[in-house]
Amino acid sequence: MSEVSRYATDDPVEMAAEALSSVHSSNLPLILKRLRATLLITTYQAGKLILARADQSTLNTHFVHFPKPMGVATDSGRIMVGSATGIHVFRNVPSLAERLAPHGRHDAVYAERHYHITGDIDIHEMGIDREGRCWFINTRFSCLCTLDAAHSFVPRWWPSFVSSLAPEDRCHLNGLAMVDGAPRYVTALGATDTPRGWGANKKNGGVLLDVPSGELIASGLSMPHSPRWHRGALWLLESGTGTLARLDAQSGRVETIARVPGFARGLDFAGPLAFIGLSQLRETNAFTDIPVTDENSDRMSGVWVVNTETGKTVALLKFNNAVQEIFAVQLLANVQYPDVLRSDHELLRTTYVLPDARLKDLSIL
Structure with a gap:
């Protein structure tokens, strides 16, 4: 693996804040440039959406504040972020790139367009289906949901072992895998039906479920998170052991592919990477007392890039101090240097996006 370089940030406040510093292997910017992608990372503990962007030979880490950001979902023109009490919807407004400093640097600017208030439901992973609908894990109510304009959330599916919907986090439903534009697999920390019942067997009580059939595919997992379908195979992270695993969806057999030095959560793929x-695992974290706890003595947090064909770590981004827990890790494809503007950003006061059919009627004074 290449040598480690310090981070770069274009925010003066961030430059003064050692707590938000990071280091990265020198090959990570090159990897992102070759992929023509940006890494989106959420840390609910630090309250940030992090945009890790290649900037020449270094990595620019741009921090955007959210209250408890966790799940992230993207499509060709949108970014959705689940936070403490709702879901924020951002749309790419290309014309904003010309007005945003440094001029000529950004290739996409996502402006906040909607905020749907769900209430405090502990939103975990999210996905966008083939019709453009947002699906998300409602961990507090142990169900998979969508949105509509009239309601906080619309329950669509929940495990058969959950007898009723209640704000009790009965099984810690957490991970969502979309396949062919539809929700297909979910993970939970236990097949339990009592308030926080999953906590009694964190080490190996985890399960993987098939959404269409409701069938249990695998059990005995150590705190499973982040199920994904990639290259015709089903993958997930066993957070309790710090491992990336590949599963046989028919037999439920679990094959460990790689190991990372800590609590693994948040996963995306690009080819073999x-x-x-x-x-980090802190004494105050509810996810301690699991096998990986003793292996995280360096208290590391960040993003590790692993070659799935060899199981070896080939690049990394490591945060220091304030960023202790990572939730979502997602590649934003075909965008190399984006920004995300919250609704209170000054530029949005004078940014107007109209339907193409009405542009001919617009008079610019």
Whole structure:
């Protein structure tokens, strides 16, 4: 693996904040440039969406504040972020790139367009289906949901072992895999039906479920998170052991492919490369007392890039101090240097996006 370089950030406040510093292997910017992609990372503990962007030979880490950001979903023109009490919807407004400093640097600018208030439901992973609908894990109510304009959330599916919907986090439903534009697999920390019942057997009580059939595919997992379908195979992270695993969806057989030095959560792929989130395990974290606890003595958090064909770590991004826990890790494809503007950004006061059919009626004074 290449030598480590310090981070770069274009935010003066961030430059003064050692707590938000990071280091990265010198090959990570080159990997992102070759992929023509940006890494989106959420840390609910630090309250940030992090945009890790290649900037020449270094990595620019841009921090955007959210209250408890966790799940992220993207499509060709949108970014959705689940936070403490709702889901923020951002749309790419290309014309904003010309107005945003440094001029000529950004190739996409995502402006906040909607905020759907769900209430405090502990939103975990999210996905966008083939019709453009947002699906998300409602961990507090142990169900998989969508949105509509009239309601906080619309329950669509929940495990058969959950007898009723209640704000009790009965099984810690957490991970969602979309396949062919539809929700297909979910993970939970236990097949339990009592308030926080999953906590009694964190080490190996985890399960993987098939959404269409409701069938249990695998059990005995160590805190499973982040199920993904990639290259015709089913993958997930066993956070309790710090491992990336590949599963046989028919037999439920689990094959360990790679190991990282800590609590693994947050996963995306590009070809043979797996981008894996790594979190510290603190004494106050409810996810301690698991096998990986003793292996995270260096208290590392960040993103590890693993070659799935060899199981070896080939690049990394490591955060220091304030960023202790990672939730989502997602590649934003075909965008190399984006920005995300919250609704209170000054530029949005004078940014107007109209339907193409009405542009001919617009008079610019």
